[in-house]
Amino acid sequence: MDDRATRESEGALEADFASRLDAGKSIEPRDWMPERYRKQLVRMISQHAHSEVVGMLPEGNWITRAPSLKRKIGLLSKVEDEAGHGLYLYAAAETLGVSRDQMFEQLLAGAAKYSSIFNYATLTWADVGAIGWLVDGAAIINQTTLAKTSYGPYARAMRRICTEENAHKRQGFEMLATLAAGTPGQRAMAQDAVDRWWWPTLMMFGPPDTDSPNSGELMRWKVKPKSNDELRQRFVDLAVPQARAMELTLPDPDLRWDEENGHWSFGAIDWDEFWRVVKGGGPMNRDRLRDRRRAHEEGRWVREAAEAYEAKRRARAETSAPS
Numbered sequence: 001m002d003d004r005a006t007r008e009s010e011g012a013l014e015a016d017f018a019s020r021l022d023a024g025k026s027i028e029p030r031d032w033m034p035e036r037y038r039k040q041l042v043r044m045i046s047q048h049a050h051s052e053v054v055g056m057l058p059e060g061n062w063i064t065r066a067p068s069l070k071r072k073i074g075l076l077s078k079v080e081d082e083a084g085h086g087l088y089l090y091a092a093a094e095t096l097g098v099s100r101d102q103m104f105e106q107l108l109a110g111a112a113k114y115s116s117i118f119n120y121a122t123l124t125w126a127d128v129g130a131i132g133w134l135v136d137g138a139a140i141i142n143q144t145t146l147a148k149t150s151y152g153p154y155a156r157a158m159r160r161i162c163t164e165e166n167a168h169k170r171q172g173f174e175m176l177a178t179l180a181a182g183t184p185g186q187r188a189m190a191q192d193a194v195d196r197w198w199w200p201t202l203m204m205f206g207p208p209d210t211d212s213p214n215s216g217e218l219m220r221w222k223v224k225p226k227s228n229d230e231l232r233q234r235f236v237d238l239a240v241p242q243a244r245a246m247e248l249t250l251p252d253p254d255l256r257w258d259e260e261n262g263h264w265s266f267g268a269i270d271w272d273e274f275w276r277v278v279k280g281g282g283p284m285n286r287d288r289l290r291d292r293r294r295a296h297e298e299g300r301w302v303r304e305a306a307e308a309y310e311a312k313r314r315a316r317a318e319t320s321a322p323s
């Protein structure tokens, strides 16, 4: 094909891609897609997958210290669900031509991003409730919109994840509400957890729209159906009445109901802190990577055993196949 013919056929593919998006159809792994669309999806989905598996660590720390059998079972199952979410998401990213080993290498080398929120310490049992209520609550707001994202495998992974995430949020709310209605000491512990997790949760939605280099492109391609600020506002609007229901205070003196726009307006977010954490300078960045590397190393024998089992199974299937 000469240059002109190549350009014409690429133009036709691009036009077809754009018309699929305009018609609200999903893009599937075998469909043609612009290279930049593929790269953006790999970036976003792999970061999301890393967030799930790193996100297992702060709560995982509390499994052995849960205050009752019921709480232990609930937390264990939540952390297991997060491993499953990581799995769906790595599998979705693999459909774009990147391998799970490559993604893991980047994470373990400290070269990949994952959500800023997991670089904060879980100091008390109430933090487990605050993570469920606030962090999973924020994740649902974001992920419910991503369930309508234009890339089919990502959207389908999101739909499964959202159902489980809803249960996590409710579990966290119930834990925190129980502490808030408990002894003065338990109540103080719940309030302290909310005081420490509130602002980092607002940062989870990413930088303000005016400072979000990827949003324009991602929204044009219908990867991100809503902007960072829109989702953050929706989260605040839902969280304020929930905090009130537990009689807990949100640590923002500027929080007030805005009659004119019908939303809760909130104070300034410390974006210097956000960027410091994203760039590796958060309170727990080093510990999280160290623990993730150790978990990967300790799981090596499981991966090797699974590979050996699969090799044997194949060899047996080949020798017993009718010739």
Ligand code: BYC
Residues within 6 Å of the ligand: 043, 044, 047, 048, 049, 051, 052, 054, 055, 056, 082, 113, 114, 115, 116, 117, 131, 135, 136, 139, 142, 203, 204, 205, 206, 207, 211, 212, 213, 214, 215, 218, 224, 228, 278
């Ligand atoms: N943390 O242009 P922007 C969970 C980076 S886990 C770190 O706005 P974009 C759970 C961003 O990557 C749920 N980095 O980016 C698990 C970009 O850097 P690069 C996690 C952040 O992509 C266990 C730069 O800042 N959810 O629920 O348009 C237990 C500029 O940002 C963050 C997801 O991953 C951050 N918070 O929008 C409990 C959702 N924010 O890559 C719960 C999927 C921004 O250009 N991801 N950055 O070097 C998204 O929705 C979007 O990627 C984001 C960012 C809203 C996060």
